[in-house]
Amino acid sequence: MKAVILVGGEGMRLRPLTCSIPKSMVPIVNRPFLEHMIDYLKEHAIDDIILALWYLPHSIQSYFGDGSSFGVKLTYVVESSPLGTAGAVKNVEQHLDETFFVFNGDIFTDIDLTQMMRLHRQRGAKVSIALTPVEDPTIYGVVETDSGGRVKRFIEKPRREEAPSNMINSGAYIIEPEVLSHVPPGLNFTFERELFPLLLERGDPVYSYPSDAYWIDIGTPEKYLQLHHDLLAGRVKKTFPGERAGEGIWVEEGCDIHPQAKLEGPTIIGRNCLIGPGVRVMGPSVIGQGCHIGRDSLIQGAILWHNTRLGQGVALKNCVVAESVSIGDRSQVMEGCVLGNNVVLGCDERLAQGARVWPEESHPLP
Numbered sequence: 001m002k003a004v005i006l007v008g009g010e011g012m013r014l015r016p017l018t019c020s021i022p023k024s025m026v027p028i029v030n031r032p033f034l035e036h037m038i039d040y041l042k043e044h045a046i047d048d049i050i051l052a053l054w055y056l057p058h059s060i061q062s063y064f065g066d067g068s069s070f071g072v073k074l075t076y077v078v079e080s081s082p083l084g085t086a087g088a089v090k091n092v093e094q095h096l097d098e099t100f101f102v103f104n105g106d107i108f109t110d111i112d113l114t115q116m117m118r119l120h121r122q123r124g125a126k127v128s129i130a131l132t133p134v135e136d137p138t139i140y141g142v143v144e145t146d147s148g149g150r151v152k153r154f155i156e157k158p159r160r161e162e163a164p165s166n167m168i169n170s171g172a173y174i175i176e177p178e179v180l181s182h183v184p185p186g187l188n189f190t191f192e193r194e195l196f197p198l199l200l201e202r203g204d205p206v207y208s209y210p211s212d213a214y215w216i217d218i219g220t221p222e223k224y225l226q227l228h229h230d231l232l233a234g235r236v237k238k239t240f241p242g243e244r245a246g247e248g249i250w251v252e253e254g255c256d257i258h259p260q261a262k263l264e265g266p267t268i269i270g271r272n273c274l275i276g277p278g279v280r281v282m283g284p285s286v287i288g289q290g291c292h293i294g295r296d297s298l299i300q301g302a303i304l305w306h307n308t309r310l311g312q313g314v315a316l317k318n319c320v321v322a323e324s325v326s327i328g329d330r331s332q333v334m335e336g337c338v339l340g341n342n343v344v345l346g347c348d349e350r351l352a353q354g355a356r357v358w359p360e361e362s363h364p365l366p
């Protein structure tokens with residue numbers, strides 16, 4: 001089966017993590033987000049995938065190639081200007097000759113796509129939209145349906161009292177190719193605000209597929225951290241690479257962990273890491289490959305990308321530290337901080353809660 005994945009967005013809300021890579025390449029437990037998504041699609045026999053790209057397409061193309069190493073066929077189509085969600089699918093129309101799935105390239109979910117397709121066919125739908133419940137529907141697109149699941153109305157970011165339910169558009173669709181005849185070519189056009197409301201006006205059969213399976217979009221650093229915490233806590237079914245080195249602890253090959261370091265699960269440590277004496281890693285934490293953690297440092301609920309260096313006595317708490325960051329002795333990075341690639345933090349620095357540090361920045365300034 002075929003799917004289009006929309007991976008062209010700039011991912012502004014996830015900055016500084018998306019300053020030099022697209023959202024779909026940010027690592028989730030040490031592998032690009034998109035690799036997890038491809039695994040999930042394969043489980044549902046979706047192995048012919050068209051990637052609609054715009055922002056920083058080369059990093060995706062060079063990592064995944066033709067897809068054969070990942071067990072799928074990948075086709076890349078790069079937009080010359082961002083076409084919006086429906087415009088991007090229109091732009092790959094020449095590859096779509098059968099019923100196909102579409103996914104926002106930033107959702108992590110367990111929705112049963114096989115069952116969703118079965119229902120789509122049974123109902124003779126032109127479009128099926130997977131719905132997911134959320135606590136706060138006011139920042140999403142809410143979908144109102146009748147008792148048979150047929151969509152009646154879309155309400156973008158409703159006020160709480162106006163929201164008919166907490167079921168939102170999850171960014172996963174099944175679409176019949178003829179629907180694309182209503183999308184103007186070469187123009188920015190969205191599913192949510194333009195195409196789907198137009199189909200309702202026409203009276204076309206648009207159905208919902210409500211699901212309470214796991215679902216999150218990694219649009220913001222808070223949700224990025226949340227996904228890691230959920231994965232590590234086992235709220236989503238997932239296996240981790242590496243050897244089990246204790247309750248909830250997975251360590252990949254080539255690591256040198258000092259016997260006086262203390263690891264508490266759930267924690268994942270990538271290849272070739274060096275962990276000094278007196279270090280304490282408390283889950284849920286992920287340490288990317290090639291990281292060096294200096295003696296007596298504390299890592300608590302933090303996500304580290306590859307090749308980061310921590311001096312001695314460093315403390316990281318519930319934060320995200322991107323690739324090749326260097327943090328000097330005794331510095332502290334507090335809750336919700338996000339450090340971009342190649343940030344350099346000197347000794348005895350303290351980053352207050354929620355600080356964002358842009359790639360290549362140094363603190364203090366040289």
Ligand code: GTP
Binds near residue numbers: 008052054082
């Ligand atoms: P923000 O800038 O933080 O809002 O993120 P975003 O640019 O990714 O936008 P949003 O989260 O609304 O996009 C949802 C999905 O659609 C993401 O997977 C985007 O990559 C994708 N997307 C959004 N706009 C475009 C576009 O113009 N072209 C393509 N190909 N994909 C897009």
